[in-house]
Amino acid sequence: MPRGTLPVDHNMSCISATPIDIALPNETLAAIFEQLTPSTLANISFVSTQFRAVAERLLYANINVADILTSTSPSPRRSFRCCHSILQRPHLAETVKKFHLRWQIHPNEPFDSELLELALPLLRDALRTLTQLESLELYLGPINLRASQAYPGPSMHPIERVVDGLHFPSLRNCSLGAEWAKGVQPYGDILAAFLISLPILRHLRLSDHHGVLHLPPEALPSLSSFRGSPDSAAYLLPGRPVHTLSLVGQDSDVNRTNLPRLTHTTVPLRSLDLSAMSVRPILLQNIASFIPTIEVLKVRLALRHTLHYAMSGIRILAGLSSVLNAFTRLVHLDLSPTFVDTLSHNHLAEEAALCTEWSRACGSLRQISFPSKNDWVLNSSGQWGLVGEAHQ
Template identity: 60%
Template structure:
């Protein structure tokens, strides 16, 4: 590790910034933070790297109901506008203690996060999980907490997007804002919607490069048709996959190759239906319900699958 020192006492190193970037890329964030205090030049290189990839996890509890790490990052980036173009990856996750009611003071963090993300134009990866934010009471207009953040965002270079929050029946559902946002993501390859449980209507020409999707069966049924999705991962209960949505999932512009059902306990009838509608699947990852034996589950299923079974 390079020890911190006064900026004026460190001689300049005859290496291009590109080389320093390669060297610093092997260092953890804590060391990069130390390097920013070595010299003005080291600061310029290391600081851009620190802000290029941001990973934040806030644990919300009764004693600490506000996502302070997220707020500090927002204030820090707003104070360094020259780093907005360097920010390429944002990973923000809020988690709450299930033993306590949802925090009541999340409106300000949501608005602040929206302000910051609205300034980013070079983002390539966005992973946003707002935990209890959509469960907390709010005086704002009735839209999903995620939508309050993304509605004014424009990410022409975004390739990976994961959105969600904690969910229960009766909470504010998504509106048309989500569809409009997704339709603007012209470079998106990978999409994950963790708490969207209804049809999703977006223009047929939107998301022309979408390769993978993870989400509910109903959302997949409206998102996959006409798009080059090869990797599909479904969330929810196996009963959510039915005779209405399953055929629509097969209407992709290229054949589905990989199907992941490990997030649900699959019964034999689901596997038979999958075999009937998706005979070209090359890799099937599935978690079997305990009450069914492997022998019974495999009876009558196309042997062309490359099966990755994880009985539960």
């Protein structure tokens, strides 16, 4: 059972229980404690020395820290406490398998970038001790989006200030940076050096990276999924076993320069997620031409660009038939991120009609997810039905 947010600032003055000894092996206690919430584990750690040793290992295995920054609370206090807590417990460093940290601000709120930058060296020092880390997420929110002014020399992306010199030989999942945006502080060579040092990485997310990413061919030999900009993907995918791709940005960022490079993976690219951009049908046609191996397609359509302005509700999607005809292996079409502003009361009948129409255009289709969040599947009798109903 995954742990929740690590309670790194315990106020246990209300607990006055006398330490006790229980004749149970640590393995048995761990199996029991795994069912408890983080706050309960924190309380239990004060019962006895043995309880504390077992509870702390469970608490520190999966660390999630989130700081909501406001004008009245501009400092990432939880992050400070967490990093200090890790450094004060070196015996637990090898226990930590997951470290996820997120800084967020309320929209239009000012923030003090220098105050946030003060936390970066401490964060790097804490991470340096986590030699057995398997999952890392660093979302530094507003500080991701601008160059540092607090350090001499060439400007450096804040993420690079944290990961510079770090090495995680067991890391399998890595998510770095902020949400997609253009015109932000670029990354330098430190990011590439960090990625090269991750021998078994399987899942990578670089949402705010754009452009060139110089990696030797032997780097990231096990990478299977990537989320990022089309330009970054064009440099990362060739020669690697990536079968799942999520693109961020604008659909115009996917062009005839980078799109062909996305096909140079060592295994077929089977899943494509375009839900983070507003997609016109012409892009889907280009993708079908260059990447015919797509089996799962998740997309947020830009409906104003469809051909059927006169149609209303879900029927506006009927224009997809000619696009789907180009996909020869598509099994699951997920349109759930698409917004349709006028869904009629009989949209189930319209969805059923579209399922039939689209399956004629694309004979490999077996599942369709609509903007209504309804999932339709094709049963063994060749009939479309809602998930659950189709198997009755």
